[in-house]
Amino acid sequence: MFWLEIDVVVADEHRDVVSNVFFELGSGVQEEPASIHSGATLIRGWFPVDDQQPEQKVLVIRRWVENITGQPVRMEVRRASDRDWTIAWREGLKPFRVGERLVIKPTWEDFQPGAEDLVIEIDPGLAFGCGTHPTTAMCLKLLERYVRPGMVVLDVGTGSGILAIAAALLGAATVWAVDEDPLAVRTAGENVARHNLTGRVRVRSGNLLDELSEPADLVVANIVAEVLTELCPAAATALEPGGFFIVSGILDKREDIVRRALAANDFRIESRLAEGEWVALAGVKE
Numbered sequence: 001m002f003w004l005e006i007d008v009v010v011a012d013e014h015r016d017v018v019s020n021v022f023f024e025l026g027s028g029v030q031e032e033p034a035s036i037h038s039g040a041t042l043i044r045g046w047f048p049v050d051d052q053q054p055e056q057k058v059l060v061i062r063r064w065v066e067n068i069t070g071q072p073v074r075m076e077v078r079r080a081s082d083r084d085w086t087i088a089w090r091e092g093l094k095p096f097r098v099g100e101r102l103v104i105k106p107t108w109e110d111f112q113p114g115a116e117d118l119v120i121e122i123d124p125g126l127a128f129g130c131g132t133h134p135t136t137a138m139c140l141k142l143l144e145r146y147v148r149p150g151m152v153v154l155d156v157g158t159g160s161g162i163l164a165i166a167a168a169l170l171g172a173a174t175v176w177a178v179d180e181d182p183l184a185v186r187t188a189g190e191n192v193a194r195h196n197l198t199g200r201v202r203v204r205s206g207n208l209l210d211e212l213s214e215p216a217d218l219v220v221a222n223i224v225a226e227v228l229t230e231l232c233p234a235a236a237t238a239l240e241p242g243g244f245f246i247v248s249g250i251l252d253k254r255e256d257i258v259r260r261a262l263a264a265n266d267f268r269i270e271s272r273l274a275e276g277e278w279v280a281l282a283g284v285k286e
């Protein structure tokens with residue numbers, strides 16, 4: 001594993017959202033005015049990457065940033081010396097509640113649960129998904145609303161595994177947790193094992209949508225809008241009529257393209273949550 005130092009210049013209006021995404025992708029973040037571009041900010045982050053797959057990490061980061069800015073961005077990428085940015089970041093993270101019953105507890109913090117609480121002990125490690133990002137929190141709330149005991153759930157882009165673990169704690173019989181990033185697959189596997197859920201939550205690389213051996217009752221994906229639209233046809237095939245597709249990672253200005261792709265694949269939108277610029281939708285397969 002090594003670190004990449006990445007600079008990106010964005011208009012000031014996008015500064016907070018891009019910084020937040022850098023943070024959630026496991027990076028420390030520095031911001032400074034980009035002097036040659038008035039009204040623009042240079043955002044610098046340090047990202048841990050797998051030795052085999054640096055280009056993939058850069059591609060994921062680029063997708064996120066361009067999804068926010070709505071246009072191609074110039075990114076400068078350098079290899080950086082080791083530094084443990086995760087330590088300062090970890091200190092800020094405390095147990096917190098999402099929805100009615102779910103509690104997110106960082107592994108290194110203490111928490112006394114109530115009788116009804118479902119505690120997700122998470123170490124995001126090098127993957128997205130410590131629960132603080134609005135898109136993750138909204139997916140958790142929608143899972144609470146839609147997961148029923150015995151369901152087969154597919155979590156596409158599992159990151160830290162947080163949504164897959166939540167689905168299992170909410171009663172899903174089988175959860176497939178998949179990600180194209182090998183660091184996420186490793187981190188999710190560790191988080192699932194910590195909950196003794198390895199029998200019910202199966203972590204795999206890839207997206208599995210095309211090769212699932214049994215129909216799913218619910219698919220959840222917290223990925224940028226463009227990727228969600230690409231996933232819609234396969235999600236429609238994986239789900240029986242009446243099945244649910246929960247999607248987030250959608251900026252409000254991109255909501256239209258996701259709604260269109262859902263409608264084109266016979267999903268009727270049943271729930272919409274919004275927080276800041278982010279949107280989550282739940283569709284039912286007709």
Ligand SMILES: C[S@@+](CC[C@H](N)C(=O)[O-])C[C@H]1O[C@@H](n2cnc3c(N)ncnc32)[C@H](O)[C@@H]1O
Nearest residue numbers: 128129136157158159179180181184206207222
């Ligand atoms: C924003 S993170 C979501 C993590 C977690 N599910 C959450 O809600 O906090 C998106 C994840 O999707 C993965 N990903 C992106 N495109 C994918 C695809 N086409 N198939 C599988 N995984 C994908 C990324 O590697 C990343 O781990």
